[in-house]
Amino acid sequence: MARTEQVLVLEPQQELKFRGPFTDVVTATLKLTNPTDRNVCFKVKTTAPRRYCVRPNSGIIDAGTSVNVSVMLQPFEYDPNEKSKHKFMVQSIVAPRDMTDMEGVWKEAKPEELMDSKLRCTFEVPLENDKTHESESNKTVSPSTSVKTEHSALPKSASASLDDGEVKKIMEECRQLQMEVQRLREENKQIREDDGLRKRKVATSPSNTMARSAMMKDEGLSTRVLALCLLFFVIGAIIGKLVL
Numbered sequence: 001m002a003r004t005e006q007v008l009v010l011e012p013q014q015e016l017k018f019r020g021p022f023t024d025v026v027t028a029t030l031k032l033t034n035p036t037d038r039n040v041c042f043k044v045k046t047t048a049p050r051r052y053c054v055r056p057n058s059g060i061i062d063a064g065t066s067v068n069v070s071v072m073l074q075p076f077e078y079d080p081n082e083k084s085k086h087k088f089m090v091q092s093i094v095a096p097r098d099m100t101d102m103e104g105v106w107k108e109a110k111p112e113e114l115m116d117s118k119l120r121c122t123f124e125v126p127l128e129n130d131k132t133h134e135s136e137s138n139k140t141v142s143p144s145t146s147v148k149t150e151h152s153a154l155p156k157s158a159s160a161s162l163d164d165g166e167v168k169k170i171m172e173e174c175r176q177l178q179m180e181v182q183r184l185r186e187e188n189k190q191i192r193e194d195d196g197l198r199k200r201k202v203a204t205s206p207s208n209t210m211a212r213s214a215m216m217k218d219e220g221l222s223t224r225v226l227a228l229c230l231l232f233f234v235i236g237a238i239i240g241k242l243v244l
Contacts, residue, residue, distance in 0.1 A: 009033040020125040034061040039095040086121040
């Protein structure tokens with residue numbers, strides 16, 4: 001006797017497509033729909049059980065409902081010259097109205113009561129996969145290159161790309177630099193005032209006055225040179241951070 005025609009509606013109907021790369025688990029979804037007014041038992045079988053994980057691989061589909069079956073292909077080394085010979089079969093049977101044991105139904109089923117549908121497996125690798133990967137790599141490199149190019153012309157745009165922590169750190173260093181310059185200015189002013197006071201005290205000794213005046217000028221000059229060196233050092237450090 002001929003077998004009963006499959007009552008379940010399969011999506012897809014003929015083949016399961018697995019899209020690479022296959023370095024990780026690739027999942028295809030098989031939708032089983034029961035358009036009848038009876039519950040239907042189903043099983044999903046494959047010719048390569050070690051290569052696939054099927055969840056659920058069996059169960060009952062109530063009347064008028066659907067079930068999504070996840071077919072997970074395990075990672076493997078893909079050979080484009082090798083054609084896939086893997087196949088799946090969806091087997092089904094109308095559940096008895098008084099069913100209590102699904103496994104018993106399968107064991108007691110007559111061959112003419114079983115229905116099945118077969119699907120083949122196909123593997124696909126995007127043709128643009130390598131080009132896309134290269135393009136993404138270029139996009140990853142190009143922003144840093146453009147930022148370095150824009151540092152000389154647009155320092156504000158470059159500094160805007162820094163994270164908040166670096167910006168706050170640079171602002172704090174600038175503030176400390178300003179405070180240090182202000183402190184050096186006040187010390188230089190105090191030195192000049194002390195120099196004038198010493199000049200008045202030692203007015204009776206011209207030789208001492210000239211020596212002390214020269215010493216004070218040297219100290220004031222050294223202080224200004226120190227302040228300028230400190231200023232250039234901090235500015236250089238800030239520019240270095242922006243460039244990196």
